[in-house]
Amino acid sequence: MYKLYAVGFGTGDRAHMTAEAESAILDADLVVGYTTYVRLMQPLFPEKEFFSTPMRKEIDRCKLAIQEARSGKTVAVISSGDSGIYGMAGVLLELAEAYDDLEVIVVPGITASNAAAAVLGAPLMHDFATISLSDCMTPLELIYRRVALAAEGDFVICLYNPRSKSRADYLARAAELILEHRSPDTPVGIVRHAGRAEQKAWITTLGALHQESVDMFCIVIIGNSQTYTKNGKMITPRGYRIAGGEQA
Known part of the structure; x- marks a missing residue:
């Protein structure tokens, strides 16, 4: 063999x-x-x-x-x-x-979403969807449908291949579709070159995502309706009831 x-x-x-x-x-x-x-x-x-x-x-x-x-x-x-x-x-x-x-x-x-999530904090603690915005092998209409349905289902959404020279507007359109189901204040984490020496990471909001400098080396993680930021970290609650700093 x-x-x-x-x-x-x-x-x-x-x-x-x-x-x-x-x-x-x-x-x-x-x-x-x-x-x-x-x-x-x-x-x-x-x-x-x-x-x-x-x-x-x-x-x-x-x-x-x-x-x-x-x-x-x-x-x-x-x-x-x-x-x-x-x-x-x-x-x-x-x-x-x-x-x-x-x-x-x-x-x-x-995978890049795991590497990026570790940099950002714990944004993937609950159900999430991973979607590539590259339409080289997937029709753009189907990509947008998946984005819209993931947003409707309140998944945390990881976007691979978010923007290139030939796909400059796809990320902005994806953000518009998600905004139909989510607040503009929803935290969004962006990591460029996750896990590499030139790594750069920052947190913005869904409403401001279209203005961000994002390219093919970036992973974009969009929080669900429960995701929040604290002390520079992005956190999606798993659902445990926590009282006084201890699991109840």
């Missing part, structure tokens, strides 16, 4: 990489990934052989990884964050269906 890892490497340094992810990369003869991800991993694993492809070459990348794995190499296909959340695990598993002699091992990682 040939072995192929789908690895989520977290934010790009060993401090935010799971032991299982590090072990899988160390076990691999070849590490395959998106160009930017390979650049992040090469200094951490200089002894490894790497292969990279640019954006929108994901299927070609995975096909090559499968070909190399079936030639006898142990291959790790890397994704930032978690391999099963906007990563390569799904593509690899779909393509691997054609091969009975190939085992795809999915290795979890720390």
